[in-house]
Amino acid sequence: MxxxxxxxxxxxxxxxxxxxxxxxxxxxxxxxxxxxxxxxxxxxxxxxxxxxxxxxxxxxxxxxxxxxxxxxxxxxxxxxxxxxxxxxxxxxxxxxxxxxxxxxxxxxxxxxxxxxxxxxxxxxxxxxxxxxxxxxxxxxxxxxxxxxxxxxxxxxxxxxxxxxxxxxxxxxxxxxxxxxxxxxxxxxxxxxxxxxxxxxxxxxxxxxxxxxxxxxxxxxxxxxxxxxxxxxxxxxxxxxxxxxxxxxxxxxxxxxxxxxxxxxxxxxxxxxxxxxxxxxxxxxxxxxxxxxxxxxWLSDPMLVPLPWREESHFPLNAVTGRMKKMKIGVMRWDGVVMPHPPILRAIDEVVKKLRAWKDEFEIVEWKETNAAQAWDIISALYFADGGKEERAAMAETNEPVLPLSEWILTQPKVPKPPGHSMNDLWGLTLERDDFRRDFVARWNESGIDVLLCPVGPGVAPRLNTAKYWGYTSLWNLVDYPAVVFPVGKVGKEDEGKWDYAGGKGAGEKDRRNMELWDPEYYKEAPISLQLVGRRFDDEKILEALNIIEGKVGLPFIDPTQ
Structure with a gap:
């Protein structure tokens, strides 16, 4: 070979x-x-x-x-x-x-x-x-x-x-x-x-x-x-x-x-x-x-036979001419890693403009995510064989294992080869399902239609540093649809010292993310956010984002300009 x-x-x-x-x-x-x-x-x-x-x-x-x-x-x-x-x-x-x-x-x-x-x-x-x-x-x-x-x-x-x-x-x-x-x-x-x-x-x-x-x-x-x-x-x-x-x-x-x-x-x-x-x-x-x-679904029996639904989830009232009010949850951070200033600024700017449309939008703060537990569960489930197939594929030609490959394959909850026992895998699957039930219960209690949140702990990361997946992998764990959209780009508004919570952060992952921030290094990087909905609300989140963009004028700054 x-x-x-x-x-x-x-x-x-x-x-x-x-x-x-x-x-x-x-x-x-x-x-x-x-x-x-x-x-x-x-x-x-x-x-x-x-x-x-x-x-x-x-x-x-x-x-x-x-x-x-x-x-x-x-x-x-x-x-x-x-x-x-x-x-x-x-x-x-x-x-x-x-x-x-x-x-x-x-x-x-x-x-x-x-x-x-x-x-x-x-x-x-x-x-x-x-x-x-x-x-x-x-x-x-x-x-x-x-x-x-x-x-x-x-x-x-x-x-x-x-x-x-x-x-x-x-x-x-x-x-x-x-x-x-x-x-x-x-x-x-x-x-x-x-x-x-x-x-x-x-x-x-x-x-x-x-x-x-x-x-x-x-x-x-x-x-x-x-x-x-x-x-x-x-x-x-x-x-x-x-x-x-x-x-x-x-x-x-x-x-x-x-x-x-x-x-x-x-x-x-x-x-x-x-x-x-x-x-x-x-x-x-x-x-x-x-x-x-x-x-x-006619040829793939695994698929749900659910057509793409064109009807509105936020219809206009025939009398008032106003749309059905949209309740938006806002998650500014997940309690594990605080996003960099451009992300926090983008959320603040979007929320401020949404609040100006008080007849169309209701804003509520969402604080509970159990993000650390979510990562423990999903990272343990990613490689049930302990990464055996991944390493075997790389070993075929003795190609170097790249740093981010080694990092994900050696997360603390990833088992050693030959991987999880059947009982362990069953137990983790039950943990996953329990997490999903708890999460949907909190969603139901909040009454929100969609959730506005970061896509990551910052804008595009420096090379070989993308080691926090919590803002995206959470939605894979609960299997919620999510759409990403541009808001602006890093600029002069993001300069200055960043010192939240006295600079102490919430833990080691948070500290590492704080150390990466430098407004000059991330100059002109696009700023984006994420809108999330319940399972099978794919159509709803796209409609919601279309309405939000029209009302608040997104993106505020075109990253291409």
């Missing part, structure tokens, strides 16, 4: 060949050579724009819903849209290291077919007609490599396309790029031995998040307007938050998870989910309605 270094070199060469293929098209797409990455500015958003035409910028920065309308009425062609996103994705790759391969020939052929269909039949193939969609690499695409970030798994080829991708394709979308993920798929950053580190386009000193970090970085730089990620501890929401875009962690068993590559396939104690990331909020609902509208 080749060494892991040889395998990595081959994968990187393959990726480069897919970018070079753009210049060999009949109508070439030329992308720049940036040379030494260390000479790039920290914020490369405008660097990305500089190498695009005004028309390419207009296309790639448009709301996906607008793009779809223009495609449907032939204002723009699928070929032109695909070419623009291929070019911007190639540039984003050179700036952030966010892709594993581009798919120019198959994408442009598909785009041409869709244009021909529209011309002949005068109607689109479906609701996603001509829209380019990016894909996290470990979701199977028939005939393509499926390595899940492990050097030893390179060469595994997908025999079929992932279940979640098929209804999107049938609805007319175009798959044109695949994106990076971390070793083990269990980092809240994105780094592996195949491709290296995926960085944040708004501040290259910071992480793009993980494990769908390639998606986050690509969408953040508008190399994609809609992408597909997965989430078992924050892997959609962390990249969405870090890159100032929207991301939805749906309730489990609403979307199909078949035909993807990962260790520990078949475990059911903490169920992973697949979901969308996008530049614009309406695209999340569109993604869900298309995927669920295909009735995936």
């Amino acid at each position: 080749p060494s892991w270094q040889e395998i990595a070199a081959e994968r990187q060469a393959h990726r480069e060949s897919t970018i070079e293929a753009l210049a060999k098209l009949p109508d070439p797409i030329i992308t720049p050579d940036f040379g030494d990455p260390s000479k790039l500015p920290l914020n490369v958003y405008k660097t990305c724009q500089y190498y695009l035409t005004p028309r390419e910028i207009e296309i790639t920065e448009a709301n996906p819903i607008i793009i779809l309308a223009q495609l449907a009425n032939s204002t723009i062609s699928a070929v032109d849209v695909t070419r623009a996103f291929l070019k911007r994705a190639a540039i984003a790759q050179k700036l952030t290291n966010c892709t594993t391969e581009l798919l120019p020939s198959v994408a442009l052929a598909r785009a041409a077919e869709l244009d021909a269909h529209l011309k002949t039949h005068r109607k689109p193939v479906g609701p996603l007609h001509g829209l380019p969609i990016s894909i996290k690499e470990h979701l199977g695409l028939k005939g393509h490599d499926l390595n899940a970030g492990f050097c030893g798994w390179v060469g595994n080829t997908a025999f079929e396309t992932a279940d979640i991708l098929r209804p999107l394709y049938d609805a007319g979308c175009i798959f044109y790029v695949r994106t990076t993920q971390p070793q083990t798929l269990m980092h809240l950053e994105t780094s592996n031995n195949l491709y290296g580190v995926t960085v944040n386009g708004f501040n290259r000193n910071l992480s793009s998040g993980g494990s769908s970090g390639g998606e986050g970085a690509l969408i953040g730089l508008r190399g994609s307007c809609l992408g597909v990620g997965t989430d078992i501890g924050g892997s959609i929401r962390s990249p969405a938050a870090n890159n100032g875009v929207y991301g939805l962690r749906p309730t489990s068993y609403r979307l199909p998870m078949g035909s993807q590559s990962a260790t520990m396939q078949g475990e059911e104690h903490i169920v992973p989910v697949v979901g969308p990331l996008s530049t614009h909020l309406p695209a999340l609902s569109l993604f869900m309605s298309v995927a669920i509208g295909s009735k995936p």
